Each structure stands twice: as C-alpha cells, then as structure tokens.
Amino acid sequence: MSVFRSGEQPPKWCTLRAFELVELSGLPRPVPITAEKQRLLVTRGACRLTSGKGAQVLSGGQFWDLDEANGPFMVDAGDGAAQILILYGRWGNELGGCGLFRLTPDTPLEEEGDPVSYPKSTKFDSHYHDCDEYWVILEGAGTVVVGSRSFEVKVGDCIAIGMGHHHDLPQIWANVKGAYFETTLEGKKRFGHLWKHTHGPADVRPERI
Incomplete structure (x- = not known):
C-alpha cells in the first residue's frame, strides 16, 4: 500500500500517475489531454462535458474516458456547482470498476x-x-x-x-x-x-x- 496526494509522485509500480480534484462553477473549464490515458469522474453534482463530437451530461458516479481523437474537451456545471476527479495514467483496455x-x-x-x-x-x-x-x-x-x-x-x-x-x-x-x-x-x-x-x-x- 502507498498513500500519496495530488501533486505528489506515486510509486513507479502505479499505473495511476496523477490525479486532480476540480471544483466547477461559473465559466466552462478546458480539460487538456496530458496523459496516455485520462478519465473524468463526477464526484459531486452534475456537469456537462463538451467535446469535438458533442456534449454529454454526467451525474455523480458517472465517468468518461478522454482522448485526443475526440477532443478538445470543456466541462461546466451549468448554473450550479460540481466536483470532478481527473485521473491520469497508463492503464490497459480491460478494466475493473x-x-x-x-x-x-x-x-x-x-x-x-x-x-x-x-x-x-x-x-x-x-x-x-x-x-x-x-x-x-x-x-x-x-x-x-x-x-x-x-x-x-x-x-x-x-x-x-x-x-x-x-x-x-x-x-x-x-x-x-x-x-x-x-x-x-x-x-x-x-x-x-x-x-x-x-x-x-x-x-x-x-x-x-
């Protein structure tokens, strides 16, 4: 077991290489693609994820995998507030929960x-x-x-x-x-x-x- 926080370097064995908790309110926020694999999970409220292919509203507990082919991505909470967790890493294609x-x-x-x-x-x-x-x-x-x-x-x-x-x-x-x-x-x-x-x-x- 290892415990680390956002901005800290995880152990080399971890395929999760970084994470970020983001509070959403007000203007839409861009979500740049900076890792081989990237996932957005809504942790509070609901948000709208807009991409080059359209838009999708995600509620708490729902997630979306982000990649350059479908970008650029923007996220916003409309008139409300929300929190999202962005996960960055190098995991494979067959995943658990x-x-x-x-x-x-x-x-x-x-x-x-x-x-x-x-x-x-x-x-x-x-x-x-x-x-x-x-x-x-x-x-x-x-x-x-x-x-x-x-x-x-x-x-x-x-x-x-x-x-x-x-x-x-x-x-x-x-x-x-x-x-x-x-x-x-x-x-x-x-x-x-x-x-x-x-x-x-x-x-x-x-x-x-």
Whole structure:
C-alpha cells in the first residue's frame, strides 16, 4: 500500500500517475489531454462535458474516458456547482470498476469478506482484486488496512493497492465518501470483490517501490 496526494509522485509500480480534484462553477473549464490515458469522474453534482463530437451530461458516479481523437474537451456545471476527479495514467483496455462509495460506522457483516484479526466498526469487507485499485478520499477519515499494513487516511489522500493484496476500511472517524478506480484486469481477470473463502487464493503481484 502507498498513500500519496495530488501533486505528489506515486510509486513507479502505479499505473495511476496523477490525479486532480476540480471544483466547477461559473465559466466552462478546458480539460487538456496530458496523459496516455485520462478519465473524468463526477464526484459531486452534475456537469456537462463538451467535446469535438458533442456534449454529454454526467451525474455523480458517472465517468468518461478522454482522448485526443475526440477532443478538445470543456466541462461546466451549468448554473450550479460540481466536483470532478481527473485521473491520469497508463492503464490497459480491460478494466475493473470505477465509481463512488460511502461508508458509515456500522456492525460488521460476518457472512461477507475474508476473516480478519483486527477490530472492525464498518460493514466494509476484506477482499482482493485481479487488478490494482486506487481510492481517493473525498470526505471523512479512517483507517485503511492492506495486507498486514495499516494507515490513517483523510480527505485528499489517494490509496494505491496492488493486485491481489487484501484490503479493508475497518475503522472510520467520520462518515467516508470516496472514489474508486480498478485498473487493468490481469490473471483470471475476474471483476468485483474477491474472497479467498469463495474464489480461492489471491494472485498477489509485488508492489514495486
């Protein structure tokens, strides 16, 4: 697990190379293409994305992949306000999920997730993926566990999780809202939350610092 913030250099193994949270209000804002792969995710409100091919309104949790062939791109929130997350990197074409998640303190669900030895006060399940995953904390704070490591996270943190590493968000100090992005599927290329007790042992890929 590695934690970095916008403007900081992620570890070399990460296919997500940068991210930016942008508040939208007033005049349209250009979105230049500056990376091999680029994705825009709406994290609050709704926005209009205009390109050389037309326009599309996107609501919270919806995303759009940006490329030079369909640009140039402009984004605006109309008469309202919105927030977007722009992800920059070099991921592949077969991807896992992407969207928003919310978490409140609650009683853990014993029937979901792999067993853990640490205390839990959320319904989040310990699981792994056949891909790397990135979380960006938008609201709240808590403790993230990846394998045997743990780290306290807050708004603006991006948590990079390598393929096959079990991860969890077992404790929160304030209600959490986050964005997640599961990048290139590898190995068996299964999607969704995977559990050892159901799907078998994880294919753990080393995180290269």
